Amino acid sequence: xxxxxxxxxxxxxxxRGTRSQIREMAKKGRISINGQPVKKTDLKVDPERDxxxxxxxxxxxxxxxxxxxxxxxxxxxxxxxNLHRTVxxxxxxARKDLFPVGRLDIDTEGLLLITNDGELAHQLLSPKKHVDxxxxxxxxxxxPEDAAQRMAEGMTLRDGTPVLPAELAIDxxxxxxxxxxxxxxxxxxxxxxxxxxxxxxxVTYLKRLSMGPLALDPELPCxxxxxxxxxxxxxxxxx
Ligand code: URA
Numbered sequence: 001x002x003x004x005x006x007x008x009x010x011x012x013x014x015x016r017g018t019r020s021q022i023r024e025m026a027k028k029g030r031i032s033i034n035g036q037p038v039k040k041t042d043l044k045v046d047p048e049r050d051x052x053x054x055x056x057x058x059x060x061x062x063x064x065x066x067x068x069x070x071x072x073x074x075x076x077x078x079x080x081x082n083l084h085r086t087v088x089x090x091x092x093x094a095r096k097d098l099f100p101v102g103r104l105d106i107d108t109e110g111l112l113l114i115t116n117d118g119e120l121a122h123q124l125l126s127p128k129k130h131v132d133x134x135x136x137x138x139x140x141x142x143x144p145e146d147a148a149q150r151m152a153e154g155m156t157l158r159d160g161t162p163v164l165p166a167e168l169a170i171d172x173x174x175x176x177x178x179x180x181x182x183x184x185x186x187x188x189x190x191x192x193x194x195x196x197x198x199x200x201x202x203v204t205y206l207k208r209l210s211m212g213p214l215a216l217d218p219e220l221p222c223x224x225x226x227x228x229x230x231x232x233x234x235x236x237x238x239x
Contacts, residue, residue: 003046003047004044004045004046005044005045005047006041006042006043006044006045007022007026007031007033007038007040007041007042007043007044007045007052008022008023008041008042010045010047010052010059010061011031011041011052011054011059012096013061013095013096013097013116014059014060014061014062014095015093015094015095015096016054016059016094019041022041023041025054026038026039026040026041027039030054030055031052031053031054032052032053032056033045033050033051033052034050034051035051035053047061047063064115064116064117064120065093065095065098065115065116065117065227066113066114066115066117066120066227066228066232066233066236067091067093067098067113067114067115067225067226067227067228068111068112068113068114068214068216068217068220068225068226068227068228068232069087069090069091069100069111069112069113069114069224069225070109070110070111070112070216070217070220070221070222070223070224070225071087071090071104071108071109071110071111071112071208071222072090072109072222072223073106073107073108073109074106074107075087075089075090075106076106077100077102077103077104077105077106077112078100078103079098079099079100084106087100087112087114088100088114090223090224090225091114091225092225095116097116098114098115098116099114099115099116099121100112100113100114101113101114101115101120101121101124101125101211102124102125102187102211104208105190105193105206107206108206108207108208109205109206109207109208109222110135110136110206110207110208110209110216111208111209111210111211111214111215111216112208113211113214113228113236114225120236120237123239124211124212124236125187127186127187130164130185130186131185131211131212131239132183132184132185132210132211132212133183133184133185133187133208133210133211133212134181134182134183134208134209134210135181135182135183135184135192135206135207135208135209136171136179136180136181136206136207136209137179137180137181137182137192137196137203137205137206137207138174138177138178138179138203138204138205138206139177139178139179139180139196139201139202139203139204140176140177140201140202140203140204141176141177141178141201141202142178143170143178143180143199143201144199144200144201147168147199147201148167148168148169148170150199151165151166151167151168151182151195152165152166152167152168153165154166155195155198155199156198157188157194157195157197157198158194158197158198161188161194163184163186163188163191163195164184164185164186165185166182166183166184166185166195167182167183168180168181168182169181169182177204178201181209182195192206193206212235212236212239213232213235213236213238213239214228214232214235214236
């Protein structure tokens with residue numbers, strides 16, 4: 001037998017409304033379990049065995065969902081915010097148990113994984129796991145000649161925080177800016193910006209290209225999201 005959950009949680013997780021809305025729906029006889037209308041929403045259901053329906057339409061309980069979002073600048077990596085639009089607003093799903101895995105700053109763009117798989121999130125975020133994250137950055141001005149070497153050795157940020165060795169690749173220049181790719185293996189607060197600051201440089205644009213085996217889909221427009229493919233899900237789980 002699978003794990004039983006309350007009927008109202010089942011339906012709220014699947015985006016069918018708040019618990020009080022679901023209670024109202026049940027009172028009106030709109031919800032059934034195994035074909036029998038139910039009036040109470042604190043009943044337990046087994047998502048693997050019980051057939052739950054709303055208005056006669058079956059509702060499947062999909063346990064885990066995984067989305068790739070191409071985060072634009074100007075939205076915050078949070079599930080709720082009073083001031084700004086959040087990454088969850090862009091996902092346009094009513095499902096309530098999803099959350100972003102790690103965070104990108106409001107002005108950072110690029111790959112963000114959104115899921116409700118807490119175990120996978122933990123695996124990807126745990127400092128002990130050293131998951132590679134690759135960023136593209138535009139940096140104002142020229143970098144010191146020994147920038148790559150200092151980053152490769154593991155540098156100390158201005159406030160004394162040590163960071164793990166990182167790989168810096170210079171892609172070229174554009175006017176006064178240097179274009180780089182930086183691979184880091186941890187996720188300290190504002191880490192990329194602070195690493196360049198420690199070299200006396202300022203990041204003017206930042207975009208995450210990949211996280212472990214998961215790469216930002218070049219076909220995914222900025223601001224759009226899509227479910228991960230089965231291969232992508234397997235790849236992130238297996239790393
Ligand atoms: N490093 C930063 O400085 N900002 C981000 O958003 C991600 C990594």
